[in-house]
Amino acid sequence: MPFTLATWNINSVRLREGLVARLMEEEAPDILCLQECKSPVDKIPTEAFEALGYRWRVARGQKGYNGVAIFSKLPLEEAGADDHADLGHARHIAGRLENGVTIHNFYVPAGGDVPDREVNDKFGQKLDYLTSMRDAFHADRPAKSILVGDLNIAPREDDVWSHKQLLKVVSHTPVEVETLGQTQDAGAWVDVTRADIPEGQLYSWWSYRSPDWDKADKGRRLDHVWATPDIASAAHSSRVLRHVRGWEKPSDHAPVFATFDL
Incomplete structure (x- = not known):
């Protein structure tokens, strides 16, 4: 059952809502994972999305910030929602397709x-959240799974416009990159995007x-x-839709x- 998946903060x-509907109509991914929804679940708009074929959804929400959702044209059932680091934030939702593939949206x-976590609690929360993810993957090694989302870290030197100038900027500091790497290794996750596009500058966020x-x-x-390695070789056609950043009143x-191809 081949399917195309998209992730978008x-x-x-x-x-x-109009931009989401536009993406659904113009690009028609089978599954669309959204982050930073900034809405309680019962306030997330659904009517326009359902009219475009996205009949299935799972979500976790909060008023005004955080929030994750998965919209799908394919049958999808909820498969858990973890509160890593006990932050009380809506930052994870999982859905399972009929073919047994689990999609984690973070x-x-x-x-x-x-x-510096000593002077910035938010930085400490970020590292703790990733460490909690790492420990969870160690305890229960994922299989037949896809992980997507805004991980808020650009790990490679060519994932940022200037490696040297961003070494002390949150999202590209060595401790963040190292912690994300540990989290990735704990689940033996394959970076699908970079497996498809191994060379060159590649961005998904612009301030x-x-x-x-x-x-x-x-x-x-x-x-x-x-x-996960058992399905990573089935992935292809990775791309970043840079032009969407230029739509009217866009996300950043x-x-x-x-x-x-699964």
């Missing part, structure tokens, strides 16, 4: 502005602060698609796509 699903804490984000191109690859993230 939407930065308010209610504010950008929104890892951004970590604030100062990369709102840049007056001309496209020309300046100071991006970071914060959004990821991973898969662009959607990331991959297709799986």
Whole structure:
């Protein structure tokens, strides 16, 4: 059952309902995973999405911040929601397809502005969240699974516009990269995007602060698609829809796509 999956930090699903519907209509992924929905589950818009064929959904929500959701054209049942590091945040939801593939949708804490947990609690929460994910994957090694989401870390030197200038900037610091690597290794996750696109600068996020984000191109690859080794070889056609960042009143993230022949 081949299917195409997309992950997108939407930065308010209610504010950008029209953009979500546009992506669904123009690109038609079979499964769309959203992060930073900023809405209680019962307030997430669904009517327009259902009209476009997205009849199945699982979600966790909060008023005003966080929140994750999976919309699917394929039958999907909820398969858990973990509160890593006991933060009380809606940052994870899992769904299972009829073919047994589990899709994990994560929104890892951004970590604030100062990369020092002694003076910035948010940075500590980010590291603790990733460590909790790592420990969970060690305890219960995932299989036949896909992990997507805004992991808020750009791990490779070519995942950022300037490795040297961002070494002390949250999202690319050595401790974050190391902790994310440990989390990835714990589940033996394969970075599908980089398996498909192994070379070159690749970004999925551009700051709102840049007056001309496209020309300046100071991006970071914060959004990821991973898969367990048993199904990773079935993935192909990875792409970042950079042009979506240029839509009217956009999210600061662009959607990331991959297709799986399963």
